[in-house]
Amino acid sequence: MNYKFHAVESEKDWSRLHDIRRTVLFASGRHSVEYNENHPEDRKEGNIPYLLDLDDQAVGVVRIDYKGSVAVVRLVAIAATEQGNGHGRQLNAMIEAEAKKHGVETLRVNAAPGAVGYYEKVGWERAIWDANELVGLASNCIQMSKKI
Template sequence: MSNPFEHYRLEPARSPEDWAAYHAIRRDALFARLLPRHPYDKNDPDEFLPGHTSCVLRYRDAVIGVVRIDEIDAQRVGLRMIAVRDDVQRGGHGRAMLALAEEQARAEGRSEVIINAHLTAVGFYLKLGYAPGEWADPAPVPPGTIRVGKVL
């Protein structure tokens, strides 16, 4: 049986091209569409905190998605600002990105993944086994989101 994610890679943004794609996807897919009153700041200090890893999702070598993986503690990670390029949404890429992020969390010995889900995306996360609740995460729950989590 073939691996459904064999053409995908989730890896830290490294090159100038990775960073340009990372910021463009976040700006267009999240801020312009879902948070139009909030200006996008590519130099937001959260991006550079220890334990925060800005990642790109590659599909057949093209950057099509982004997520920041934040270490919360020894058992938990937070997936932040998850986005897929507008022109390839609804193609299973978000599902692939979550599967790879969860796999990485498991490999690092984590047992929970926590997401602040935008209200328009809650159904997507619920279908993938996430549940709303009081998940242990010190980060604030931004307006227009619901905290969801998953035990791995």
């Protein structure tokens, strides 16, 4: 398999990222808010959205918010048609490698309850790192972290 992990740059990249987020993370009835393609956090300095491509097909998305030696992993999703094929593990490995390039030593995430098992399998641990984050969309999430 030929994976490529890269920052979202072109309009085509943004479109592919939004398609995955909308269909996986913001599917009908999943949240009380609608998906915002123009959310300012996506373009805030230090926050970088990424695509995971497999043979030029987008299979995963994530945004990494860099905060010095710590980074917060947000909006992680694998395309609905690609789930269960090991892409999540590949995405996790590439997130770690990219974060290390930016000097990150600790990753954090607000994990959806259904994703906690996945995160634990790839070495994350439950750890409250900022209770103030657990509002709105993240109100039912479990905070986790990982040293890299």
